[in-house]
Amino acid sequence: MSETRRQGDWPRTTDAEFGPPQAGDYRAAPEDFVVEEVLGFAPEGHGEHLWLWIEKRGLTTLDAVRHLARACQVSPRAVGYSGMKDRIAVTRQWLSVQLPGQPAPDDLVVRLAACGVRVLEQARHPRKLKRGVHRANRFTLRITGAAVNAQLEARWAWLCHHGVPNLFGPQRFGPEGRNLARARALLARGWRKRDDKEGMLLSAARSYLFNEQLAMRLDDGSWQRLLTGDVAILDGSASQFVVEALDGELAERAERLDLHPSGVLWGVGNSLAEGEAVRYEQALSERHATLCQGLERAGVRVARRALRMRLDQPRLEVSADVARLDFHLPRGGFATAVLRELLDHPTLTSFAERTAPGHEPG
Template sequence: MKLYTRIKRTPEDFIVEEIPALELKKEGNFYLVELKKRNVSTLETLRVISRFLKIPLKEIGFAGLKDRFAVTTQYLTIPTNYEIDERCFRFNGRWKEVKNLNWEKEYGFCIKPLGKVERPLKLGDLRENRFTITVRNFEKNLRERFYRNYDIVKRYGFPNYFGEQRFGSVKSRDDFVLRYLLRGDFEGALKSYFFGKSSVEYWGDWRKLYKTLSPTLEEYEKDLIRGLMRGLSAEKAFRILPKNVRLMFNFAYQSFLWNEYLREYIEEKYPFIRIPFINNWKLSYWIEVPDVEYLKELQIPYTGKEFKVKDKTLRRAMMRVLRKYGVKEEWFDREVGGMVVMTDGLRKAAVFLKDFKILEKTKNRIKVRFSLPPGSYATVLLRFLLKG
């Protein structure tokens, strides 16, 4: 049985609460705004807020992307020169402002200003995420597997892979827009953005493209195609996309490469099992770790250009991945499409659960609560606990 038939039967099966890092102040240049949403992505809520409240997307600060098919509470910052009050928005074929939301049935979100803070939120700017998750179809063989794998996680943590949300925040999961950009192929990048690897007979007929896709497009995507219709080059049209959308292409590809570094490292060093992931990719999980104290402190860079790798096993793993996917060193810190891509940074290889608690347990269902540090994914943990 697939993972999401067990943990996401309804949005209420997957509840996420951000624990923010910012503290309210008497004075400040930004409002801290609570965003509660049901069955809608973070990026979509930002676009709706931007459109209805006339606030440029770049002015809205947020700490992370939260699952779409879930009930989540997170926080935004908005400059105090914009008016902000309690508002609710519902999606029923189109977005509409409403007085309140039926949280048991409707899809949408509400925002509520809490007070002022001194600076805007940025990605990763929170203390932790708290998850309350219901697992269904929790039959006997699954229960045994869950408790056995939880014992491994309790002792050794679990691999800090990027979860599927990191790859679903752009249009296509089966291709990487950034690979086209790095080759200077902006038209290929646009085609990948709209259609992935699918072939399209009318590509290049911008009027037909506009007419076909228009009902499902965001306003900035319509602007992009209108630009192509006016004769803009593919590169200039690409720059019409908001910068936070363009940056997602970079994040998605670098996250994929990082996951591959970690998978290769685990497979060379530890006893492991492979578990299916999206797009026929695989994630490998350790089942025994003799050097857990070392692993706790291990950080893996995104490129290794700025943060040199001393661990020989990790260095070999990274080189194998870069060779396999044809990644060139001259791509690191490169400016392309109005953004700097393939930058270096560090991410912990392992993550450990905090405050794990079983809230409810029946013959066919279990409800658990736990916290994870920012940037770590509950779905990555659950893939291992439930073995896909």
Template sequence: MSELESILGMEFFATKSKGIGGCLRKRWEDFVVEEITPQKEIIQALGPGISTNGLKDAQITKGEGDYTVFTLERHAMYNTFEALDRIARSLGVGIKRFSYAGVKDKRAITTQRVSAWRVDPERLKNLNIKGLYLRDFNRSEEPVKLGDLWGNHFSITVREINLAESEIEEQVKQTCREIEDSGGVPNFFGYQRFGVQRPLSHLVGIKLLKSEFKDAAMLFLAKAYPLEGDDAQAARNYLRETEDFAGAFEKFPKRLNYERVMLKHLSKYSNDVLGAFRRLPRGLLVMFIHAVQSYLFNKTLSLRYKQGFPLDSAVPGDIVSPVENVSPNDYILVTDETVSEINEEIRSGKLGVSIPLIGYDSNLPENKPGELVEKILKEEELTPSMFRLQSLPEISSRGMFRLIMLNISDLKIHDIDADEYSTDSMKLTISFSLPKGSYATVVLREFMKTDPIKY
């Protein structure tokens, strides 16, 4: 695996196949993410040919309630936060009026359900923002809430594969067989959780948990990475060397909106680091803490594999959860007396082994599985109680569980053909559905086995 994957705790593959290599996201329309509702309906994307003007005649479904629920289709221009910020600014309302079920990729075509509190659907319908397309408006008494989805359907094209068609076909078939035999792939949190250009969300989160707020701010603002633009690197290096917040504000590119929001505050109140963080959307702040939980999960899962613990069955001390609707309170601690019965339930697909996403109210595994969690926490100098942040209580996390294996639905290979955008290369088109909180790149890494920086 790559250096980035090792840094983020993704330290093994489930399959032994060679891997086809290739690149993702060479064109943004090669990566399509369609949200699947709790009723398992796919919100289909209209695709590159869509136009804002073409949606003006869309009907608004009548209903009652303070919330307007609508479909947001995005075409590579913005991430979820940026898109909603752009919509809110265009309407002259606060971004806190908007809520969503899940965060989607940026460099992709994506669909998702969004709700807006006390925003007239006609105003939303008449927006004209490049790369954002709004439709399917209706009023509701309830907002769209985080987690209010079954999952996502992915249609992805892998390009620049330097193998013959027959070799690609054989490698892909072998990988599919191995995934089926092992019951899925490791349910790692993908690199998007942490950032590819700047994989530091978990590092900022760890600093916040340790109440090292100045260090957290300087990491987020001043840590430069080579994949960023030269202007961004220069601005971050200037801030790191000078701690001149006002001067840095003038140097930071306007596209780095969140950094500029913090710098503007720190330019006036240089010692109020907490106030600067509170200028960020709560969803972004929460993601720093979620990134820490994700990092600890990845590290624990990799340690479990390296120490020879099974991934498809439980041992005494493990925690198991229902495969459907995993919740903080719905878990079973495996004992010597129950392990045989529980493993039968795992084989039937009803239960799965879980690892806690550490929070202040976490129930930890016991015996040997518990020692794995404790080892990782000790290495990072963290404790569950730290996830109750006294200074930022709004981003405290209770904790929950996550299945260690990811089941893939509707896996289909659609096309192996010449890559029309790359001489002497091939492309592979693949589609599948994943439950919420899971990452398509975690599936694709099993097929590609290449450096994710190339994605």
């Protein structure tokens, strides 16, 4: 990876084929960015937890959690959610609230509506909604500007065929990268939970290291193919295995997006990578020793994340200078990682400059 690259200015894979994209806009209004959680199962219809299918605008998921807790007169800890969703967007997702042996307040729907949370459906379930249990997110996005041209369709087709680099979006690191700067300082002196109660700074550090590793593999062209010693992840699942010997079948499965190479989410424990794939992790530990060592001292457990994500059920409609994109991403995938391959916008490239809020996946 180039040592002169600006912080957070990770490469685009489509530039080699098409050159840099032209400028465009993607969030002129909340309705231009619609996110809908795909849970993958339905509440059972009974139990002490009330599950609510909500729609919100201008609110974070944690804002909606606080409003629901206040309306039901419970602690926010009694409220569950699966993923964090955007603030500047129209988003639909499930929340749960524990109400053992008691009904919901009669005016719950009205009270939430007054806070900007619209209840679309309600159902009971025996268990609290846990983080990361949903299957995917569906995005419906509207983009405008010079980027909406004939080349946009070619870029889109390329991504549908080859997949999208699974980068964490710049919003993960805060405006101007301030979350990452705070993480560096905290990890250098020793992480303490009281200084990072939600683990946001730990997440920023791990996300940055992952993006750095993915950038190395974008630079050398190996981000979409398996290497000996890679930990392969089966598309659409958490199943993974070490590629001890690369053969034609595994290479073909990677080419058709059935298998993806993965990168490390840094922490304590064995990353599982071997052989040729280990050199990227060694480079991380050398270039970012403070972050790596700080995460290990904090006791974060090592994990894996696919380097690539597949666009599921993709659709593109272009009319005049407006394009509408419709696609599903696995949970944890950033729509901004897709958009940065299609248009040039200051919030999609480097966080060395001022950034605006973007997609926070769930």
